[in-house]
Amino acid sequence: MIGFEAELPEAGSYLATEIGQSPVILVRTKSGAIVGFHNSCRHRGAQICVAGHGRAPRLVCPYHQWTYDLEGRLLKAARMDQTFEPQNYSLRAVRVQTVAGCIYVSLSEEAPDFGPFREKLEPALGSQNLVEGKLAYSIVLEENANWKLVMENARECYHCLVRHPELMRVFPREIGDLPTYVGDQTGCEFVPDQHLLDQSGRVEIQEWWQIARFPFNPGVESFSMDGHPLVKKPFTAERSIGSLRWASEPNNFAHATRDVAFMFAAHPTGPTTTRVTAKWLVHKDAVEGVDYDLDKLIYVWDQTNRQDRDLAENNQRGVTGFGYQPGPYSKAGEPYLVNFTEWYCRTALDYIKQVSGTSAMPLI
Numbered sequence: 001m002i003g004f005e006a007e008l009p010e011a012g013s014y015l016a017t018e019i020g021q022s023p024v025i026l027v028r029t030k031s032g033a034i035v036g037f038h039n040s041c042r043h044r045g046a047q048i049c050v051a052g053h054g055r056a057p058r059l060v061c062p063y064h065q066w067t068y069d070l071e072g073r074l075l076k077a078a079r080m081d082q083t084f085e086p087q088n089y090s091l092r093a094v095r096v097q098t099v100a101g102c103i104y105v106s107l108s109e110e111a112p113d114f115g116p117f118r119e120k121l122e123p124a125l126g127s128q129n130l131v132e133g134k135l136a137y138s139i140v141l142e143e144n145a146n147w148k149l150v151m152e153n154a155r156e157c158y159h160c161l162v163r164h165p166e167l168m169r170v171f172p173r174e175i176g177d178l179p180t181y182v183g184d185q186t187g188c189e190f191v192p193d194q195h196l197l198d199q200s201g202r203v204e205i206q207e208w209w210q211i212a213r214f215p216f217n218p219g220v221e222s223f224s225m226d227g228h229p230l231v232k233k234p235f236t237a238e239r240s241i242g243s244l245r246w247a248s249e250p251n252n253f254a255h256a257t258r259d260v261a262f263m264f265a266a267h268p269t270g271p272t273t274t275r276v277t278a279k280w281l282v283h284k285d286a287v288e289g290v291d292y293d294l295d296k297l298i299y300v301w302d303q304t305n306r307q308d309r310d311l312a313e314n315n316q317r318g319v320t321g322f323g324y325q326p327g328p329y330s331k332a333g334e335p336y337l338v339n340f341t342e343w344y345c346r347t348a349l350d351y352i353k354q355v356s357g358t359s360a361m362p363l364i
């Protein structure tokens, strides 16, 4: 998950960002679709759009002004010889999917089937209608930790009770123990508690995604320190809907209450560095300073993010030396983490087999 559809409100709106070390551009076309390209000119590879949000009728490379339309087709390349065929130099597309107001990107040639995830997320997020949102705030944290440590930390709440006092005003203390992991090393089965069920009565936990509605503490309606709503113009009038949490491997989770959506994404930038991007979405009619206070809006998750950064960096320091020996997970307290690790090992093994051309690679 790279962001929200609301970040690209009109034709020509774009978002230039990076996935790991790969710059990409997401563009809203004239037909209203969101498409994505590698942000690398087909001439000599220069980055076409500088990072951030913008709007342009065409995409013009700043180097020699090769010019592309919003669909990525090369429109103009000056002083090329007569045999040059511009149709062969469209921007390289990346896979983009939008669902329920969220944008997903995959750089893989073999992205997994998105259909089942869409089928479950759309109705689960239906009442929140995040398409009607606007980006209220975003922040990037450059963390000194390997991305797997960052993600392991993001996939468990074993540490929450002690390390996230703000978040634990919102969620019940048992949240770190649920859902209970009961599978074997390959089954990844979970038995959720009743109050974690989504509105269709199911918790969905699949190989590369999970969807579940989390309860709040009694009297709590949003991610606020006092439990009160954060935004006067919410996405839905429904109250007491808790927070829908949806997450996709290998790098993301998001939460949506009745009045704010929050997303977290972690991308590796080096062996011991990770870029964490966090975004907050509110209803597009909500006015900062009138309908919401920005400091209060971001406080709980911003504090949580910074606490998690400190935990991941501390974890990195601890595993760096020769003295590190891994211990077992708590199956009760770290169930999603087991899921993440198994996903990672399967994916890494598939890759090793693919590049080595053998199925007999030993896995330690």
Ligand code: FES
Pocket: 041, 042, 043, 044, 045, 046, 061, 062, 063, 064, 065, 066
């Ligand atoms: S690298 Fe883009 S026009 Fe030359």
Ligand SMILES: [Fe+2]
Pocket: 153, 154, 159, 160, 164, 304, 307, 308
């Ligand atoms: Fe945490």
